[in-house]
Amino acid sequence: MRVAIADDEIDVTQFLAKIVEEQGHVAVTxxxxxxxxxxxxxxxxxxVILDWMMPGKDGLETLKWMSETLTDAPPVIMMTNxxxxxxxxxxxxxxxxxxxxxxxxxxxIAARINAILRRTTSTGAFETKASYGxxxxxxxxxxxxxxGKTVSxxxxxxxLADLFFRNRDRTLSRNYIMETIWRTTASLAxxxxxxxxxxxxxxxxxxxENGFRIFTVFGYGYRLETIDKG
Amino acid sequence: xxxxxxxxxxxxxxxxxxxxxxxxxxxWRGIDxxxxxxYDQLSAAGRPQADDDILIVAIDDRSLAEIGKWPWPRDVxxxxxEKLKRLQPRTVAFDIxxxxxxxxxxxxxxxxxxxxxxxxxxVPLHFIFPGTDGRPYETEPPIRQLAENAAGIGQVNLSDRxxxxxxxxxxxxxxxxxxxxxxxxxxxxxAAAAQxxxxxxxxxxCGEDLILPYAERDSFATISYADLLRSQVPDGLVRxxxxxxxxxxxxxxxxxxxxxxxxxxxxxxxxxxxMLSTLKSDSxxxxxxxxxxxxxxxxxxxxxxxxxLYFPPRLALISSVAFLLLVLASSAIALAWKIWIPPAxxxxxxxxxxxxxxxRRLQAMSDFMENEVxxxxxxxxxxxxxxxxxxxxxxxxxxxxxxxTAIDQIRDLRRxxxxxxxxxxxxxxxxxxxxxxxxxNDLVEQRFGESVDGMQIDEVIDAVxxxxxxxxxxxxxxxxxxxxxxxxxxxxYIRFNSVDGRTFVMRRSPVIxxxxxxxxxxxxxADISALASAEAQREEVLQLLSHDMRAxxxxxxxxxxxxxxxxxxxxxxxxxxxxxxxxxxxxDMARMTETEFAGEDILFADLVRDVADSLWPLAEERKLxxxxxxxxxxxxxxxxxxALSRAxxxxxxxxxxxxxxxxxxxxxxxxxxINKSNHISLTISDEGGGIDxxxxxxxxxxxxxxxxxxxxxxxxxxxxxxxxxVATRHSGSVRAENRKxxxxxxxxxxxxxxxG
Numbered sequence: 001m002r003v004a005i006a007d008d009e010i011d012v013t014q015f016l017a018k019i020v021e022e023q024g025h026v027a028v029t030x031x032x033x034x035x036x037x038x039x040x041x042x043x044x045x046x047x048v049i050l051d052w053m054m055p056g057k058d059g060l061e062t063l064k065w066m067s068e069t070l071t072d073a074p075p076v077i078m079m080t081n082x083x084x085x086x087x088x089x090x091x092x093x094x095x096x097x098x099x100x101x102x103x104x105x106x107x108x109i110a111a112r113i114n115a116i117l118r119r120t121t122s123t124g125a126f127e128t129k130a131s132y133g134x135x136x137x138x139x140x141x142x143x144x145x146x147x148g149k150t151v152s153x154x155x156x157x158x159x160l161a162d163l164f165f166r167n168r169d170r171t172l173s174r175n176y177i178m179e180t181i182w183r184t185t186a187s188l189a190x191x192x193x194x195x196x197x198x199x200x201x202x203x204x205x206x207x208x209e210n211g212f213r214i215f216t217v218f219g220y221g222y223r224l225e226t227i228d229k230g
Numbered sequence: 231x232x233x234x235x236x237x238x239x240x241x242x243x244x245x246x247x248x249x250x251x252x253x254x255x256x257x258w259r260g261i262d263x264x265x266x267x268x269y270d271q272l273s274a275a276g277r278p279q280a281d282d283d284i285l286i287v288a289i290d291d292r293s294l295a296e297i298g299k300w301p302w303p304r305d306v307x308x309x310x311x312e313k314l315k316r317l318q319p320r321t322v323a324f325d326i327x328x329x330x331x332x333x334x335x336x337x338x339x340x341x342x343x344x345x346x347x348x349x350x351x352x353v354p355l356h357f358i359f360p361g362t363d364g365r366p367y368e369t370e371p372p373i374r375q376l377a378e379n380a381a382g383i384g385q386v387n388l389s390d391r392x393x394x395x396x397x398x399x400x401x402x403x404x405x406x407x408x409x410x411x412x413x414x415x416x417x418x419x420x421a422a423a424a425q426x427x428x429x430x431x432x433x434x435x436c437g438e439d440l441i442l443p444y445a446e447r448d449s450f451a452t453i454s455y456a457d458l459l460r461s462q463v464p465d466g467l468v469r470x471x472x473x474x475x476x477x478x479x480x481x482x483x484x485x486x487x488x489x490x491x492x493x494x495x496x497x498x499x500x501x502x503x504x505m506l507s508t509l510k511s512d513s514x515x516x517x518x519x520x521x522x523x524x525x526x527x528x529x530x531x532x533x534x535x536x537x538x539l540y541f542p543p544r545l546a547l548i549s550s551v552a553f554l555l556l557v558l559a560s561s562a563i564a565l566a567w568k569i570w571i572p573p574a575x576x577x578x579x580x581x582x583x584x585x586x587x588x589x590r591r592l593q594a595m596s597d598f599m600e601n602e603v604x605x606x607x608x609x610x611x612x613x614x615x616x617x618x619x620x621x622x623x624x625x626x627x628x629x630x631x632x633x634x635t636a637i638d639q640i641r642d643l644r645r646x647x648x649x650x651x652x653x654x655x656x657x658x659x660x661x662x663x664x665x666x667x668x669x670x671n672d673l674v675e676q677r678f679g680e681s682v683d684g685m686q687i688d689e690v691i692d693a694v695x696x697x698x699x700x701x702x703x704x705x706x707x708x709x710x711x712x713x714x715x716x717x718x719x720x721x722x723y724i725r726f727n728s729v730d731g732r733t734f735v736m737r738r739s740p741v742i743x744x745x746x747x748x749x750x751x752x753x754x755x756a757d758i759s760a761l762a763s764a765e766a767q768r769e770e771v772l773q774l775l776s777h778d779m780r781a782x783x784x785x786x787x788x789x790x791x792x793x794x795x796x797x798x799x800x801x802x803x804x805x806x807x808x809x810x811x812x813x814x815x816x817x818d819m820a821r822m823t824e825t826e827f828a829g830e831d832i833l834f835a836d837l838v839r840d841v842a843d844s845l846w847p848l849a850e851e852r853k854l855x856x857x858x859x860x861x862x863x864x865x866x867x868x869x870x871x872x873a874l875s876r877a878x879x880x881x882x883x884x885x886x887x888x889x890x891x892x893x894x895x896x897x898x899x900x901x902x903x904i905n906k907s908n909h910i911s912l913t914i915s916d917e918g919g920g921i922d923x924x925x926x927x928x929x930x931x932x933x934x935x936x937x938x939x940x941x942x943x944x945x946x947x948x949x950x951x952x953x954x955x956v957a958t959r960h961s962g963s964v965r966a967e968n969r970k971x972x973x974x975x976x977x978x979x980x981x982x983x984x985x986g
Contacts, residue, residue: 103806191985194833195864201839202860208846216840218871219830227846 001117002044006030006062007051007079012102016049019110025117033057037065045074047116050096052080052087060094067095075116089220098171107228108169115169132165133211133226135204144204156181157200164200164214164224173221197222233598240590245535248586249528252579256527265572266396270489272562273443280449281507283422285319285471286499288478289326293456300482304328304337310459310475311344311351317468321421322351323414323506325386325476325484325499329356329370342375349473350381350421354414357387357404367404381421384414388501394487395501396441397517400430400509403437410436415505422472423510430514441515441570442504444488447496450503452478474502517570527575530557531583538587550584592626599629603636656757660741661687662750665707674755677730687753699726707738725758733762771816782808800851815880815952818873827959829868831983834910835860835899837871841878842897848886855894856882862899865910868983869960877956880949881914881964881976888918888974901982908982909962915975920968929966930954953978 003020007013008031017027028045030036034056036048048066052059059078066073078091078099088099097116100109130137136145142158144151153161159181163172174193178184197214206212208227215223255261287310289300297306307326314322324345331338345351353372361368371377385402388395402411412431419428434440455475457463476499477484485495508514518526530553537549554577561573651658652671660669665687675681682690688704695703706724723737735756741749782805789802835858842856849856867874885895898913921929930950957964962980969975 103810189985190831191833191866194836194866198833198836198839198864201836207839208843208850213843213846214836214840215843216836216871218832218875 001025001046002028003047003049003113004028004030004036004039004045004074005049006033006036006054006059007049008032008054009051012051012079015106016109019106020113023110023114025113033059033062037062037069040066040070047113048074048076049100049113050076050078052078052091060091063091063094063096075119077112077116088217092171092173092217092220105228108225111169111226111228115167119167119170130165132168135165135210135212137162137165146204146210151203153200153203156196157203160196160200161204164222168212168224168226171217171221171223175221177221233594236594240594241535241539244583244586244590245532248531248579248582251582252527252531252575253524255578256524256575261574261578262572264574264577266394266489268558268561268573269396269441269565269570270491272565273489274491275562276566278443278445278508278511278513280445280451280503281472281510282451283320283471283510284450284503284506285468285473286450286452286478286503287455287458287473287475288452288497288499289455289476289482291479291481293454293459294479294481296456297459300477300479304332304341306459308337308340308344310455311341313458313461314468314473315344315347315349317463318470319349319468319473320470321381321418322349322473322475323418323502324351324353324380325414325474325502327354327356327370327386328373328376331373338373338375342373342379345376346379351379352382352384352414352417352421353377353380354386355383355411357385357402366406382417384417385411386414386498386502388486388498394489395496396489397439398442398505399437399439400428400434400514401436401438413505415502415509418472418474419506419509422506428509429512430509434516439517439519441517442501442508443513443515444490444496444504445507447490447500450500450507472506474499474506476502513568515565515568515570518564518572523572523575526571527579530576531579534580534583535587538583543591546584546588550580553580596626596629599626599633603629603632606636606640657755659687659690659753659755660750661753663748668750677728694728696727696729702726703736706736732757732759734758767820778812779809782806782812804848811876811883815876815949818876819952819955822873822955822959827870829870829960829983831866832869832871832874834865834867834869834912834980835862837867837869837875838878838897838899838912841875841882844875845879845882845886848883849895852886852889853892854886854889857894857896859896859898861901862910863901865899865901865908866983866985867910867960867980869980870956873956874960877953878912878914878978880953881978884949885914885916885918885974885976889916890918893917904979908984910980910982912978912980913975914978915969915973917973920972920974921966923968926966926968930964 003025005013005016005020005027006029007016010031013029013031017029020027025046028039028043030039032055033050036050037057040048050059050062054062057065059080063076063078066076073095075097076095078096079102080087080091080099081102088101091099098112100112128138128140130139134147137143137158138145139162142153142155144153144158144161160177163177163180174190178193200206201214204210206214206224211227213225213227215225217223294300307324307328311322322345328341345353353376355372356370358368358370360366372380372383377383387399387402398413400413400416402413404411412427416428416431420426430440451471453463453467458468476497478497478499484498486498486501488494488496488501490496534550534553537553538546541549557573557576557580561571564571651669654671654673657673657677658671659667659674659682661667667682667685667687667690670682678690678693687707691703691707692700703724703726723735725733725735727733735758737754737756739752739754741752743749785805786802789798789805792798838860839858842858846856882895882897889895894917896913896915898915900911900913902909902911930953953964957978957980960980962978964976964978966974966976
């Protein structure tokens with residue numbers, strides 16, 4: 001698959017290109033936003049990794065340009081030096097599919113890239129059983145087993161766990177989660193979601209020792225990260 | 231001109247002018263007249279008793295009618311003296327001048343024989359002024375027979391300047407070295423009292439005036455010449471008496487004006503009797519004259535002038551009147567002691583001085599008011615005044631009104647100044663030369679809780695300045711107070727911290743009046759707390775850049791030097807991340823001081839787990855276990871998630887750093903109730919060596935970051951200070967303590983956010 005990487009820092013583009021190529025994809029690098037947009041008009045990419053701060057056209061402008069110009073825009077991962085919450089939510093709300101804060105661990109970056117590519121290329125086939133590290137989900141029985149032991153979950157908790165595992169390494173917005181699980185965003189008390197996630201987190205002991213962690217994007221949503229034990 | 235100098239000069243001038251006027255006046259007749267009339271009034275109050283031993287033989291109108299027209303033949307007198315001899319008087323004065331020999335010697339010889347022997351007979355001698363042929367005087371002696379046979383010849387000059395007989399001379403000095411003549415009465419007295427001379431005669435110089443006190447009119451025993459001649463007097467009436475024979479008849483011309491209130495004339499013989507009586511009782515009145523008189527006339531003037539200096543103006547008139555009465559009383563008292571002090575000069579002086587002084591003072595006052603008003607206008611302190619059509623008519627009234635207006639304006643100005651003072655944005659106090667606060671504005675009072683006016687500046691310093699700096703501030707005040715500063719800005723202020731945690735610069739500027747006198751000092755306190763904290767922040771930045779940032783970077787460079795194996799890469803990564811976290815901490819801290827708190831509803835246990843998970847790789851590295859024990863009962867907090875995460879991250883990072891390998895870090899969440907409200911506490915416990923007790927109290931202190939020991943203990947300078955900043959921002963707190971069994975506990979306490 002073809003991944004476009006736009007960043008004005010050559011070290012970063014090379015670093016990212018290497019990760020992308022290690023995952024068996026093709027990386028094309030650009031040193032600023034305008035070069036990228038020119039290429040996007042005549043070329044097709046499966047994923048765009050955009051730096052926030054760039055000469056020519058910055059990340060957010062490029063993102064806007066893409067959603068306004070391209071009919072079938074590829075998914076976008078924004079990269080930012082800033083961990084400021086507002087920047088992240090701005091990027092996600094502007095149409096980015098996910099974000100990465102620099103500097104990030106290479107394993108995490110690879111997982112994120114794969115998560116996006118996996119979604120866009122997913123066949124949507126329903127598998128009754130799926131296994132993620134120590135965890136095994138039975139979608140018929142709606143049970144989760146961890147190291148062979150069954151963990152008892154309520155229906156909603158199972159749905160949440162299922163949603164996270166399917167979309168592991170992807171940042172999910174609160175709205176998305178609520179629409180998916182409760183099919184509403186309106187009448188649900190905001191704390192309900194937090195408490196459900198907290199419960200799933202402790203029941204399944206989702207923590208790095210067990211290969212996963214739940215990452216809270218405050219003010220936006222959640223992400224289930226797989227821990228690269230390299 | 232200096233007001234005081236002017237006062238002294240005018241005082242001297244008025245005293246001198248009055249004195250000179252009085253000295254001149256003393257030679258005026260009018261003054262004498264006035265003195266005399268005062269004397270007459272005073273002397274009328276206490277007249278002496280007539281001496282009983284004196285007997286006047288009067289040549290009265292009846293004698294003239296019976297004996298014949300004057301002059302009588304000399305044998306009439308001879309016959310009288312023959313009779314007198316038998317009646318045995320003590321002495322006889324014959325106040326009739328017989329200076330021309332009669333035609334034949336017989337009667338003259340008979341008269342001479344009649345007065346010879348006992349009793350002693352004294353006869354008069356006249357002086358005639360001026361004498362003939364250019365001589366100043368001539369004597370008119372008695373005839374030879376009288377002169378040879380009389381017991382003595384005395385002069386009988388009676389004269390006074392105002393023609394009233396007040397003064398007599400017991401001794402007449404014609405001058406030119408001529409013979410001096412005692413008075414007839416002095417001679418008679420000597421004979422009567424058998425003395426060399428009278429005490430009064432002995433006391434006085436020849437020619438000196440004595441004042442004669444008069445007994446009541448007609449109080450001397452008197453018999454008619456005719457009665458005596460015809461022996462129609464009782465036996466013993468004349469015996470042992472001092473007889474004075476003289477004319478009383480109106481037509482004989484021997485009558486003189488005398489100082490009686492009723493006025494009128496007195497026969498010369500009665501005047502003689504009064505003299506003799508006074509000689510006997512030695513009660514002549516001695517007039518004060520010459521320089522003594524001048525001195526006594528001037529003295530009250532200067533005494534009154536002195537009184538003017540010390541008494542308020544309303545007492546000036548009273549004291550003037552009092553002085554008038556005092557002078558009169560002094561004269562009266564002196565008179566009782568037989569001394570006559572003429573008071574008129576002094577009275578005149580007093581009457582002169584009072585209006586003169588009043589006039590000069592009024593003028594001085596008027597000038598002063600005018601000058602002051604002009605001065606004030608010139609200095610621009612007040613607006614125009616005199617054209618305000620003031621109702622008071624005269625010039626002094628107008629000046630008073632102008633000054634009144636000026637005072638009003640100055641009062642307004644003063645009020646304005648004090649208002650300005652109290653509204654100054656910084657505390658300010660004014661102390662006098664003694665270091666006593668005499669003025670301060672409201673801010674000082676607010677800060678102090680009470681007025682500092684009247685306190686010593688040292689006391690104020692003790693109450694305001696932190697103990698460690700008190701000595702320095704007091705020294706500074708003392709040093710600059712003793713040395714009048716030469717506008718050296720740098721030496722005139724001192725910086726100190728107040729007990730309530732603020733930082734001040736105290737500037738002192740001396741108050742010097744227009745006469746270059748040092749009156750006191752203004753202490754102006756500028757609150758530079760904001761500046762000081764900015765300084766501290768700058769210090770922090772420097773600290774961060776110079777040490778905290780450099781240390782990990784040097785470590786990276788050191789790691790690059792060796793073989794870039796896996797562990798070296800790890801170290802490099804960790805140090806780089808540490809640098810980043812430092813930078814982020816710093817930026818966040820700066821941001822937090824600038825922005826309002828904007829928390830969101832956060833499930834605290836979630837946030838804690840996130841933090842624990844994010845630090846898992848670091849813990850894994852050192853084989854540490856991070857255990858989260860959640861007893862928070864799904865409590866939410868209102869939090870700025872990133873900042874709070876970083877703060878908790880710093881605590882855990884700190885715990886990781888000080889934990890031995892294979893140990894456990896426990897993060898315990900509890901829901902607790904403090905003051906009836908729910909709180910969440912997070913205790914981060916490690917199994918390390920604990921915190922150095924010396925550092926413990928200052929662990930979170932931001933500004934003590936230059937302490938090297940502490941620096942080493944904290945590892946990252948800003949880490950724990952950041953935690954405290956965040957905790958405070960979340961209305962929470964953080965504290966650290968050592969557990970008894972070893973290891974440190976960091977406890978973060980936050981208020982729970984209620985649902986809704």
